[in-house]
Amino acid sequence: MEIFNNLINGFAVVFQTVPVDLWPGAGSLVMKMPMNIILCLIGALIGTLIGVLPGIGPIATIAMLLPITYKLDPTGALIMLAGIYYGAQYGGSTTAILVNLPGEASSVVTALDGHQMAKKGRAGAALGIAAIGSFVAGTFGTILIALLAVPLTKVAQAFGAADYFSLMVLGLVCTIVLASGSVLKAIAMIFLGLLLSTIGTDSFDGMQRMTFGYAPLSDGLEFVTLAMGVFGFAEILRNLEREESRDLVEQKVTNLMPTKEDFKEAAPAVARGTLLGSILGILPGGGAVLAAFGAYALEKKLAKNPNEFGKGAIRGVAGPESANNAAAQTSFIPLLTLGIPPNAVMAIMVGAMIIKGIVPGPQIMEKQPDLFWGLIASMWVGNLMLVIINLPLIGLWVRLLRVPYRMLFPAILIFCAIGVYSINNQPFDVVLTAFFGLVGYFLLKMGFEPAPMLVAFVLGKIMEEKLRQAMLFSRGNPWVFFDFTKNPISAVLMIVSIIMLILAVLPVLRKKRDEVFVE
Amino acid sequence: MGSTQQKRTTARAPQDIVGGLFLVFVALLALYLIRDLPAAGRVGFASGTAPRLFAYGLLGLGLVITVQGFFKNGPALETFPLRAPVAILGAVLLFGLGIRNLGLFLTGIPMVLMASAAAPGFRPLEASIFAVAITGFCALLFSYTLGQPIPLWPNF
Numbered sequence: 001m002e003i004f005n006n007l008i009n010g011f012a013v014v015f016q017t018v019p020v021d022l023w024p025g026a027g028s029l030v031m032k033m034p035m036n037i038i039l040c041l042i043g044a045l046i047g048t049l050i051g052v053l054p055g056i057g058p059i060a061t062i063a064m065l066l067p068i069t070y071k072l073d074p075t076g077a078l079i080m081l082a083g084i085y086y087g088a089q090y091g092g093s094t095t096a097i098l099v100n101l102p103g104e105a106s107s108v109v110t111a112l113d114g115h116q117m118a119k120k121g122r123a124g125a126a127l128g129i130a131a132i133g134s135f136v137a138g139t140f141g142t143i144l145i146a147l148l149a150v151p152l153t154k155v156a157q158a159f160g161a162a163d164y165f166s167l168m169v170l171g172l173v174c175t176i177v178l179a180s181g182s183v184l185k186a187i188a189m190i191f192l193g194l195l196l197s198t199i200g201t202d203s204f205d206g207m208q209r210m211t212f213g214y215a216p217l218s219d220g221l222e223f224v225t226l227a228m229g230v231f232g233f234a235e236i237l238r239n240l241e242r243e244e245s246r247d248l249v250e251q252k253v254t255n256l257m258p259t260k261e262d263f264k265e266a267a268p269a270v271a272r273g274t275l276l277g278s279i280l281g282i283l284p285g286g287g288a289v290l291a292a293f294g295a296y297a298l299e300k301k302l303a304k305n306p307n308e309f310g311k312g313a314i315r316g317v318a319g320p321e322s323a324n325n326a327a328a329q330t331s332f333i334p335l336l337t338l339g340i341p342p343n344a345v346m347a348i349m350v351g352a353m354i355i356k357g358i359v360p361g362p363q364i365m366e367k368q369p370d371l372f373w374g375l376i377a378s379m380w381v382g383n384l385m386l387v388i389i390n391l392p393l394i395g396l397w398v399r400l401l402r403v404p405y406r407m408l409f410p411a412i413l414i415f416c417a418i419g420v421y422s423i424n425n426q427p428f429d430v431v432l433t434a435f436f437g438l439v440g441y442f443l444l445k446m447g448f449e450p451a452p453m454l455v456a457f458v459l460g461k462i463m464e465e466k467l468r469q470a471m472l473f474s475r476g477n478p479w480v481f482f483d484f485t486k487n488p489i490s491a492v493l494m495i496v497s498i499i500m501l502i503l504a505v506l507p508v509l510r511k512k513r514d515e516v517f518v519e
Numbered sequence: 520m521g522s523t524q525q526k527r528t529t530a531r532a533p534q535d536i537v538g539g540l541f542l543v544f545v546a547l548l549a550l551y552l553i554r555d556l557p558a559a560g561r562v563g564f565a566s567g568t569a570p571r572l573f574a575y576g577l578l579g580l581g582l583v584i585t586v587q588g589f590f591k592n593g594p595a596l597e598t599f600p601l602r603a604p605v606a607i608l609g610a611v612l613l614f615g616l617g618i619r620n621l622g623l624f625l626t627g628i629p630m631v632l633m634a635s636a637a638a639p640g641f642r643p644l645e646a647s648i649f650a651v652a653i654t655g656f657c658a659l660l661f662s663y664t665l666g667q668p669i670p671l672w673p674n675f
Contacts, residue, residue, distance in 0.1 A: 188577060188581065191577040192542065410634040413607065434615065438604065445597050
């Protein structure tokens with residue numbers, strides 16, 4: 001069994017010890033330490049922390065922590081960054097249940113029933129089922145990654161330039177279909193992202209494109225400046241507009257173990273949430289947020305008396321919380337096997353990988369098997385640690401919630417600024433981030449969702465490259481992407497994309513899709 | 520809603536109109552900037568092809584969104600408060616422009632102070648103490664512990 005060997009290899013990477021110089025310079029304090037597991041724990045804890053704290057999400061955090069990873073080896077760095085994403089799914093539910101305020105966008109629906117449970121004195125059961133559901137989902141997600149990794153990588157290796165281009169088109173179409181709000185606006189955001197990705201020196205003939213003749217722009221826009229500006233700073237501005245009310249349930253959280261009836265009620269919801277989340281996580285444009293919304297809608301639809309929902313139904317906590325964590329795991333699948341980031345968090349993981357000198361794509365598994373399987377194994381270990389340490393730490397998280405936002409956001413801001421500056425030691429990047437913060441804030445105000453723009457920006461460079469290669473092979477014939485005899489994969493992908501796009505614009509389906517978000 | 524449900528103006532979805540026009544502006548700017556790049560090569564694409572494709576796409580979508588804004592009902596424009604954007608983005612600009620010459624202490628502390636002023640209940644004393652503390656923490660973490668080449672002190 002190849003998979004078992006691979007996974008055992010992965011666990012060995014997670015638990016390996018390396019000599020660490022505890023006192024740089026002195027030379028005598030070198031100790032063997034399991035660095036990867038420590039980094040996994042740190043990432044999971046930081047993720048829980050930012051998951052608990054409203055107003056800061058995984059994208060800004062990963063961008064902020066990039067400079068911290070410079071000294072780490074790539075495996076350790078990615079293990080830590082991945083931990084932030086799934087850790088945030090655990091932390092987000094704590095705030096949602098105890099404060100009725102989603103700590104994370106993916107926990108918005110958890111607050112609906114979770115907080116009602118807390119008000120009835122059942123906060124412990126809500127927190128418990130959220131953690132257990134998350135762990136079950138995380139385990140399933142990890143297994144799914146391990147199972148799909150090898151076959152998907154093989155598929156990806158058979159891809160030619162045209163197939164790759166068409167696959168990315170399909171990815172962007174999925175992003176459009178799954179984005180909330182207007183389809184037209186989502187498509188516009190994708191074109192904006194693609195356009196921004198062409199800034200810089202042309203890789204084929206060295207021409208300067210839209211650089212204003214300004215040297216720092218000739219390398220293209222730094223991805224982190226766009227992500228941090230649009231997600232980090234614009235989010236802060238958005239948060240400052242809202243009056244914040246924290247409705248903290250001030251009770252001692254005692255019995256964390258849900259009752260037998262609770263389990264009976266919640267177990268099917270966990271299973272459904274896990275499955276739905278796993279699927280939505282793989283799809284481009286999906287991810288943890290959509291998974292949680294979808295799972296809640298599903299539970300409500302399947303319930304015998306939907307009136308219970310919103311009044312403390314345990315299924316309304318179990319389903320979404322399982323779904324968001326499953327999605328957080330499975331969204332690594334397209335990134336690791338195909339090199340395509342399915343959502344904005346994975347897009348910033350691409351940024352992190354490139355800084356570390358890793359090109360995302362099917363070659364990772366062959367060239368860096370330790371990194372690949374180590375990362376996958378670390379996810380399961382991280383999930384296990386989270387479910388064990390998270391519950392005893394709830395008291396600490398609640399105390400952290402008392403840190404007022406007026407102190408939190410200036411701290412986030414200076415961390416972000418230092419993080420952006422450290423990427424290239426380039427002050428211009430910081431200025432650019434402020435500019436994108438303004439643009440992102442404006443776009444949000446006009447009802448544009450910026451996530452598709454970010455994904456398109458990351459895909460843009462590779463897409464143009466593949467497009468031009470394919471056109472070169474076909475001597476400029478644009479129909480090469482639909483040529484069933486020469487590029488059958490590409491033709492199928494293109495036709496699927498077109499059908500999906502047509503369906504997305506059809507009014508019947510649009511109504512269905514909007515219903516999910518209205519909940 | 521209240522004030523937003525005023526007399527029926529011709530502009531039914533002001534957000535879409537303003538947003539759409541912004542996209543049109545960006546697209547036109549891009550088209551202007553790439554005016555000298557070749558639009559097509561001998562075989563297939565040249566350096567100007569993809570940017571033109573994307574810019575024309577954006578232009579078209581921006582126009583459609585704008586025109587749609589006159590016919591389809593949509594949310595009204597939100598107010599644009601000045602205080603928070605000026606304080607937050609000004610603080611970041613301050614950092615970007617000052618970090619290289621003034622160093623972390625002389626840019627970080629005023630940056631945090633200025634950013635703190637973005638929130639409604641600004642408390643000068645608390646903010647000052649916090650600014651010094653968090654800047655010191657950042658210096659400790661990034662410069663000393665992580666060895667990042669961030670200038671700490673002014674260099675003249």
